[in-house]
Amino acid sequence: MFFNKAKRASETKISGQATLPTVLLIGGIVIVIATVGAVIAVVLSNTVSNARLSAVALAAAQAGAQYGVNRVRAGCVLSNGALVNTCCPSPSGCNLTVGSQASANIIITPNGSTDLVTIDSVGSAGAVRKKVEAVMGINLTTGLTSIQSVMEIKY
Numbered sequence: 001m002f003f004n005k006a007k008r009a010s011e012t013k014i015s016g017q018a019t020l021p022t023v024l025l026i027g028g029i030v031i032v033i034a035t036v037g038a039v040i041a042v043v044l045s046n047t048v049s050n051a052r053l054s055a056v057a058l059a060a061a062q063a064g065a066q067y068g069v070n071r072v073r074a075g076c077v078l079s080n081g082a083l084v085n086t087c088c089p090s091p092s093g094c095n096l097t098v099g100s101q102a103s104a105n106i107i108i109t110p111n112g113s114t115d116l117v118t119i120d121s122v123g124s125a126g127a128v129r130k131k132v133e134a135v136m137g138i139n140l141t142t143g144l145t146s147i148q149s150v151m152e153i154k155y
Helices: 019-073
Strands: 094-098 102-111 116-125 128-138 145-153
Touching: 019 094, 019 102, 019 116, 019 128, 019 145
Parallel strands: none
Antiparallel strands: 094 102, 102 116, 116 128, 128 145
8 A cells, every 4th residue: 555656647637737728828818908909009109290290391381371361461572553473473482491391392373364363381290291372352553452261272
């Protein structure tokens, strides 16, 4: 009896066989959850950043349109009772820096046959671009100006 302590292979308890697959499974789940969380954080960060840049670009475009309106009111398109293209002409236009992150390109196009002036302003911030168009009427006799419309145009 004393020497009969040897156990058969089928009777021997083998512990730890399920530990490795369980640890690998739990580790894999943790890695997947962490990766998904990181991707969601990056997407949300980019969305917020693009929304902010979009607002800055629109503000720059609006500032550029106002700059163009001021130039027209200062008389840069009226010469001897006729509309001329003397300020911010097409195709290059004028550039306006708005703050430290944005700029606007302004093109003023007079239309002598209808006494209207179109001011196109494209604001840019980073890779985001927004366009604002202002249409002004000018009385060729008195030089009085009136803003007909100001609107954001899909760019």
